Amino acid sequence: MNICIIGGGLSGLSAAYMLKNFADIDIFEKNTVPGGCLSSSKAANGYIEDFYHHCFSGDENLLSLINKLGLKDDLEWLKGSTGYLIDGKINPLTTPFDILKYRHLSLTDKFRLGMLTLKAGKINAEELDSITAGDYIEEKCGKSVYSGFFEPLLKSKFGSMSGKVSAAWLISRIAIRSDRGVEGERLGYLKGGYVTLINSLTEEIQSSERSCSICTGLPVTSLEENSSGGWTVNGKDYDAVISTVSPAELRRIGGPDIGDVPYQGAACVTIGMARDVLEGIYWVNVRDEAPYGAVIGHTNFVDKERYGEHIVYLASYFSEMPDPDIKNIMVKDFCSRFGVKDSEINWSIIKTEPYAGPVYVTGYRSMIPGNSYGSLYPAGMFSETNYPERSMEGSVMAGYDAAERIMRDFS
Numbered sequence: 217m218n219i220c221i222i223g224g225g226l227s228g229l230s231a232a233y234m235l236k237n238f239a240d241i242d243i244f245e246k247n248t249v250p251g252g253c254l255s256s257s258k259a260a261n262g263y264i265e266d267f268y269h270h271c272f273s274g275d276e277n278l279l280s281l282i283n284k285l286g287l288k289d290d291l292e293w294l295k296g297s298t299g300y301l302i303d304g305k306i307n308p309l310t311t312p313f314d315i316l317k318y319r320h321l322s323l324t325d326k327f328r329l330g331m332l333t334l335k336a337g338k339i340n341a342e343e344l345d346s347i348t349a350g351d352y353i354e355e356k357c358g359k360s361v362y363s364g365f366f367e368p369l370l371k372s373k374f375g376s377m378s379g380k381v382s383a384a385w386l387i388s389r390i391a392i393r394s395d396r397g398v399e400g401e402r403l404g405y406l407k408g409g410y411v412t413l414i415n416s417l418t419e420e421i422q423s424s425e426r427s428c429s430i431c432t433g434l435p436v437t438s439l440e441e442n443s444s445g446g447w448t449v450n451g452k453d454y455d456a457v458i459s460t461v462s463p464a465e466l467r468r469i470g471g472p473d474i475g476d477v478p479y480q481g482a483a484c485v486t487i488g489m490a491r492d493v494l495e496g497i498y499w500v501n502v503r504d505e506a507p508y509g510a511v512i513g514h515t516n517f518v519d520k521e522r523y524g525e526h527i528v529y530l531a532s533y534f535s536e537m538p539d540p541d542i543k544n545i546m547v548k549d550f551c552s553r554f555g556v557k558d559s560e561i562n563w564s565i566i567k568t569e570p571y572a573g574p575v576y577v578t579g580y581r582s583m584i585p586g587n588s589y590g591s592l593y594p595a596g597m598f599s600e601t602n603y604p605e606r607s608m609e610g611s612v613m614a615g616y617d618a619a620e621r622i623m624r625d626f627s
Contacts, residue, residue, distance in 0.1 A: 223460030225252020230615030246435035352383035372509025385576035482572035
């Protein structure tokens with residue numbers, strides 16, 4: 217049996233890992249390196265993810281996979297501090313004392329927000345699929361909590377679609393980040409970066425007795441169901457296909473119509489620089505008007521000695537392709553806003569992904585594609601395992617689920 221996997225990200229590689237002794241596999245990845253949104257680039261020392269990543273203590277399948285690949289000792293649990301940039305000033309929001317000092321919410325607002333955070337893990341998020349995040353927060357916490365805290369965050373992440381985002385997504389987002397103490401969130405990271413996970417996965421897949429080819433820099437341009445019940449991909453016949461690309465992209469290359477899931481793109485600038493400008497904080501959300509919604513101080517999370525410099529991400533999301541000069545626009549704004557001289561920046565790169573992830577609008581639950589379409593199996597960030605919030609855990613599970621269905625259907 218031979219299988220084609222469209223997309224060499226975490227879902228595609230996880231599926232191949234499960235199928236490596238079951239069938240011959242060809243993985244088509246449009247980028248020059250595997251990993252998808254978990255790909256990495258060379259930094260001054262070592263590697264850094266093209267899009268910021270960390271994992272959570274509840275990521276059972278991801279953590280199990282890390283263990284199976286012999287990376288358990290490389291996994292470390294670090295503290296992720298947070299802040300909010302308002303009127304040019306970073307407001308720390310990590311410790312209880314920080315929150316008490318935060319002047320942009322009243323004591324009553326802070327109490328309501330705190331109670332929501334404590335209860336989030338016990339709320340059935342799926343029951344909130346038809347309610348907007350705005351309506352839910354205004355009902356539970358009041359209008360001032362929504363307008364002064366959540367609304368700017370939603371706008372920075374979802375732009376013009378922020379008013380349509382469901383409460384299911386927001387509550388899930390809060391709940392997944394509830395593993396925290398007085399020093400901040402407890403988040404997982406691999407020594408050497410997640411490139412070690414991608415490299416270990418590809419090595420394990422390619423060491424199989426069956427044939428497994430990872431074709432990087434080679435997008436799928438044609439997909440057609442053939443007379444034998446399989447699929448012809450880029451001119452080659454396969455018994456089954458796993459597609460991890462968005463439903464819109466799958467339809468564009470000739471695949472079946474599996475629905476319309478709203479997606480957004482991401483532009484992420486990574487900067488290597490001489491000093492920290494975030495006051496030691498890992499994740500700074502930006503409420504001020506800016507061409508990015510968050511500034512992530514990676515080396516306020518991971519020891520900067522591993523890189524020999526400070527590393528910062530500027531994160532922006534878009535529904536249409538951004539300005540061709542978006543990198544310079546973002547870097548220039550960052551330098552002006554944080555008082556950074558050109559001479560303090562060692563290097564900078566930008567990565568853009570038009571289909572970075574779904575937008576979890578109200579009614580999203582009913583938009584999730586089915587498990588299979590003939591011998592084509594969808595698996596990706598749009599999958600049920602990534603509802604109502606996408607994560608590395610959900611992507612691993614999506615790949616596993618598709619692989620298990622193929623093994624069941626073709627055994």
